[in-house]
Amino acid sequence: MxxxxxxxxxxxxxxxxxxxxxxxxxxxxxxxxxxxxxxxxxxxxxxxxxxxxxxxxxxxxxxxxxxxxxxxxxxxxxxxxxxxxxxxxxxxxxxxxxxxxxxxxxxxxxxxxxxxxxxxxxxxxxxxxxxxxxxxxxxxxxxxxxxxxxxxxxxxxxxxxxxxxxxxxxxxxxxxxxxxxxxxxxxxxxxxxxxxxxxxxxxxxxxxxxxxxxxxxxxxxxxxxxxxxxxxxxxxxxxxxxxxxxxxxxxxxxxxxxxxxxxxxxxxxxxxxxxxxxxxxxxxxxxxxxxxxxxxxxxxxxxxxxxxxxxxxxxxxxxxxxDGRAGLYMQSRFPLDDSINAKTAAPYSVFCGFQQLFRNFDFWLGNAANCRVHGHLFAPEKAEFYGGAKVYHGAISNSAALRDYNQRMFLANLIWATRGERQCFSYNSRDKMTPDLNWFMATDRNAQISVISGCFILPLFRGDYKVDDVLGHIGWLQRREQEFIAILQSKWTSADIRVWTLAEFLQDPQRFLSETVRAAFPDAQLAENDLPQIGSLDGFEDYLTHLRNLGLPPVLLQDYKR
Amino acid sequence: MKAIRAQLRLRAQRQTKLMRALRKSLELKSRVNRTADIRQGDILAFTTLRNELVRLPYFLDYYRAQGVGHFLMVDNASDDGTTEYLEGQKDVSLWVTGASYKQSCFGVDWLNHLQWRYGAGHWTLVVDVDEFLVYPFCDTRPLHALTDWLESQGRKSFSAMLLDMYPKGPVTAQPYCSGQNPFEIARWFDACNYSLKRNGKLQNLWIQGGVRARAFHGARPEQAPALNQTPLVDWARKYAYVSSTHMLLPRGLNKVYDDSGGEQASGVLMHAKFLDTIVAKAREELARGQHYAGSREYAAYDRGLQDQGDLWCDFSTEYINWRQLEILGLMSKGDWA
Structure with a gap:
């Protein structure tokens, strides 16, 4: 003291x-x-x-x-x-x-x-x-x-x-x-x-x-x-x-x-x-x-x-x-693949085959769900933004080269820039499908991916093509689609995934379609808007038989019977 | 074993870079050296420039207001009065050189040397005269607050991505006057079209995109200029910039991002390149051929700006303040609250 x-x-x-x-x-x-x-x-x-x-x-x-x-x-x-x-x-x-x-x-x-x-x-x-x-x-x-x-x-x-x-x-x-x-x-x-x-x-x-x-x-x-x-x-x-x-x-x-x-x-x-x-x-x-x-x-x-x-x-x-802001990739936040669950900022829907099966599917979905629906965002020619826009939210260009330079970032940017509005787009094997992008979406819990397999053939079937000319092309498309589906069906996915073959889907298209849309848009106006029309499938079975006889392995179409 | 070899290679690369800076320093002639005025704890700005008289008054005032204590500048053969103007500024030390900009790694060697000589123990800011740093709370806190905080967090470097700003309408429509805030004219930017990749070797992020990729490199995106920058560093003599301010050695300085989902604090370098002055600049630089990759960037501007004129698009964003940039996700305050 x-x-x-x-x-x-x-x-x-x-x-x-x-x-x-x-x-x-x-x-x-x-x-x-x-x-x-x-x-x-x-x-x-x-x-x-x-x-x-x-x-x-x-x-x-x-x-x-x-x-x-x-x-x-x-x-x-x-x-x-x-x-x-x-x-x-x-x-x-x-x-x-x-x-x-x-x-x-x-x-x-x-x-x-x-x-x-x-x-x-x-x-x-x-x-x-x-x-x-x-x-x-x-x-x-x-x-x-x-x-x-x-x-x-x-x-x-x-x-x-x-x-x-x-x-x-x-x-x-x-x-x-x-x-x-x-x-x-x-x-x-x-x-x-x-x-x-x-x-x-x-x-x-x-x-x-x-x-x-x-x-x-x-x-x-x-x-x-x-x-x-x-x-x-x-x-x-x-x-x-x-x-x-x-x-x-x-x-x-x-x-x-x-x-x-x-x-x-x-x-x-x-x-x-x-x-x-x-x-x-x-x-x-x-x-x-x-x-x-x-x-x-x-x-x-x-x-x-x-x-x-x-x-x-x-x-x-x-x-x-x-924790950072989910789905943001920027100079001071760049999460490694396995360190996060949500890879993007908001839920979005990917439709594979719907655009080919239904007439004006994008237009119909836009009306039913009251949103802007893109075409094929990863089309080889350009990103088909809603309304054919050359530039979209966030000043994202529709240039295919810019998009394909970094596909993940293209998608992550689009989802980030349009937070608050659910993005929907078509995607199929004709698009610039890369394993990297496929994995990115399949392991993103914000993604809803719905696939009707085999629909990639429909435009070729309806179009005025000689079968022999497109046979190789069909084989190529089918192979890519299978690769995509193999990823979707692997055990590492976290997206909301639905896969049907065309035959399966045609058993009850109304139910499958409304289920899918409702999962993304609980408030969708499906009753007031009739379901979109399915394009004509007359002679499709014969077409498939013909393809099979020409030597194409009809992996996903074998159960097609009308 | 492999890791050790890689480490040694990086160390060799860094030392080569430092030796090169020392050799290139022979090209620099001191015009006015006021570095004796530098006080302990001053933040120092380092700049290379050529014929930028019209931009200088605003540039110097902007950084003085943020709290930069001294400017160390290399004047690469200006003939528009830049040299004389800078000589008259009390907080500028000036070196001049007529040597090749290209041969000095686009000014990196010169500045590496000046930083080695005067920068150690200070926070150093390497910016061009058309680059303006925006950091979290820059409207209420001086740069010193940021560097004090970075130091308390044990951080040695701070990233600020380059954000290209542009006017609405043809770039030549609104002439820039000396002393004017360039972002009164170039008020627009691209908010969300950036591509990020990780450079495994030096651990930096590689950022490209923005208006330059959209307007000039739509067909060859890999040629779009890099936008990742680490301009603010607590300098030590062993440090060196590798190419522009995109990459540093030792590479730990490039790790300015969080890779487990969180956000580090970061800023933005607002780039006032697209003013009416660029047309003349593009011509001049094309003729000199002193810029990166055969000046192809300037060739693209020369073509692009004549064809299109307007860089603005329906989804361009008008600049408001740093909070806007942070909400858009272009920068982050991290946990600096």
Whole structure:
């Protein structure tokens, strides 16, 4: 316990004491300290011993002498190590000893900023005199930690510096895990963790600092990892009976466990949060410092902090970083094949054979489902966009060369650019079918692929071609279609897939067609619009027989009987 | 074993590149050197240019406002007063050279050298005078906020894809005046027609597309210019750009994207190429033959801009702000909230 160096009687102060831990951006820390001092709050500042003498002098000079200002014993605080706790203890002791009127002590850092007038906080605390505000979460329960060690913080040995000897730190952790080396938590300590920044009542803080077994516990915590997030959080459980397990300091951590910075554009967000203190500010956020330190008007009615909105804001950002926007391929999001389920941004439908079997299928579907239906997007000549457009949404060109240069991206771009409107297009073996594209669609859970196999023959059958001239072509088309269907019927697909042979489909075309369309468009107007007409199939059986006799393996047509 | 060999080859390639930069630095003549004014922590801009007088005032002001501390520029034989103008700017250090742009890997060697010499320990921004960086929150946060944050995330490089902007109507219809914001004229862009592929060797993404692919390379898409850029790097002496700012060595610097579904933060380099100045530029550059792949890009502009005149189409998007680009998915704020 340090003794009071001031022979004069303790200065009159408000009931709220501020302990500040500072190591960088001291000019900002000085501004904040002055804010508290002006509100009659005593301030005890700990400055990291790594800060040079010149900077320290400038800092002291900027603050000037003040009856409510003290500087505490300096420690060298490396992130995640004991001296941070030691510094906090020393500064807190000094606060309690030298300022007798202090009822609550608020622990802050040099880059924290008060968001509300100091009097509002003091008054709010006055009404909660014996309550301790400290986030204190039992390690058995909530997944409080973002990445890294959790319970092991308490049960392993950490002789190496994480910052300076990361490899040794990691190695030793792994060795201890491997061989089951553990240290025991001294009873009756119940390990708890939580935000480093707390606000404790005089009684509780004294209870912790004057605890009969403090030396024993201090020794234990010296060996744990990141004790600044567990020492007070654990000790408080033994001495306090009125804990509110939340921090009055708003801190949002990112995925690496670093506090998110606040900038000028967060002003409204911070203001509406009604939190008392926020951490951590970008030192050059001039607008925030100007606004929050300039003496806001104190409000009449007491208001509780409402951090939900700001929580949501940062959660969304974290989600964008970790999950990204589905179906987006861009310079800083390029998922590898197997790392995502949805490869595109929205559901779409691929129809194979429908356009050949039914008259004006695209027109009919467009009316029935009230959407714009493309033709064959992958036709060899060009991408047949709806209405024959040369350019479509997102400025996608109908050039076949551009499309085929990167077919996946062509499709992914189209789906991304038309989010909100379901895309439908025809696709068959005459198109620029590539295994890459086939696999891309078959493994995309947004794809609905419906195939009536064998329909590729119909245009040739109806057209004025000599069979001998097109025989090779038919063989080629059939082979490609089979390859496509083999992919669709493999076990790796995740698309919504329907495959019929032409004969199967003709058994109940009405039902199959409406089922398919309804799966994509539950609201489709199928009753009012008659089903599209099937083109004439007279003589088709003879045609197939003829093909078979010419030597074509009629794989998918063998069951065709009319 | 194979991996080690590949590593060694990459290291050799990088060192060759650095040696080459050193050799090519002999071609540079210092015209005015104010690099003594560079302060610790300054963000430095590096630029090669030729006859760009009309664009310079806006360019310099744009980046000064973002917080660039010093400009290091190589003037490749300008004769329109560019040299004299730059000499008069207090935050510009200027080198001049009459040597071949093509022979110096299109300026990469010169700039690699200047970055090696002055860039180490600083965030460096390599941009042409018609490229304007847009990054998340650029309307409210200075570039320093971004670099501070990148540093806190342990990131060394930041990507900004090139986004070609164009006017509505013939490019010659609205003349550009010095000092004017070029995007008052070239306000339009292609939102979603980009092709991305991954370059296995250097791990960068290969991005092509946009208006240049649509209007000029419809038949030969593989010849469309690359749009992936990594212009902002926390520079160290061992780094080198390989070709333009598309690729860097060591290759870890090219890994500016997330490959497990998430989004890294990224920006956009808005490209004010398609102004009325391009017609004269295309003629001049064709005559000099100092550009990539036999200046075929300029040949295409010369042809294309005369035939069609208008790059605009029904599905062109009009530029509003960075938030729009982020919603469209051209850039991302990642988790920088």
């Amino acid at each position: 340090s003794t009071d160096p001031h022979p004069t009687p303790a200065p009159q102060s408000g009931p709220l004491g501020i302990v500040m831990l500072c190591h960088t951006a001291l000019h900002r820390a000085a501004q904040v300290a002055q804010f508290w001092l002006a509100a009659n709050c005593p301030v005890v500042i700990h400055v990291d011993r790594a800060v040079g003498a010149a900077q320290m002098d400038a800092f002291k000079q900027a603050l000037g002498p003040h009856p409510l200002l003290r500087f505490s014993t300096r420690f060298r605080c490396e992130w995640g190590t004991w001296p941070i706790v030691a510094a906090t203890q020393a500064a807190s002791e000094q606060m309690l000893n030298e300022f007798a009127q202090v009822e609550h002590v608020l622990l802050t850092s040099g880059s924290c900023i008060p968001l509300r007038p100091a009097d509002e906080l003091a008054e709010w605390l006055e009404q909660r005199r014996d309550v301790d505000f400290i986030e204190s979460v039992s390690i058995g329960h909530a997944p409080w930690i973002k990445g890294g060690l959790s319970e092991e913080r308490f049960t392993l040995y950490f002789p190496f510096s994480w910052k300076q000897r990361k490899w040794a730190f990691d190695l030793l952790v792994n060795i201890q895990r491997r061989f089951g080396i553990r240290r025991d938590v001294p009873r009756p300590l119940q390990p708890h963790m939580g935000s480093q920044w707390w606000c404790l009542s005089r009684k509780t803080l004294q209870g912790i600092l004057n605890h009969p077994k403090r030396a024993r516990y201090d020794r234990y915590f010296k060996g744990t990892w990141i004790p600044d997030e567990s020492y007070f959080q654990t000790m408080v459980r033994m001495v306090s009976d009125r804990i509110e397990s939340r921090s009055l300091t708003l801190v949002k951590f990112d995925r690496n466990g670093r506090p998110n910075l606040f900038y000028d554009d967060h002003l409204q967000l911070l203001r509406r949060s009604d939190c008392f203190v926020a951490r951590k500010l970008w030192p050059d956020a001039q607008g925030l410092y100007d606004f929050f330190l300039s003496g806001q008007i104190m409000r009449e009615t007491p208001i509780d902090p409402q951090p939900a909105k700001i929580d949501r804001y940062f959660e969304l950002a974290a989600k964008q970083r970790s």
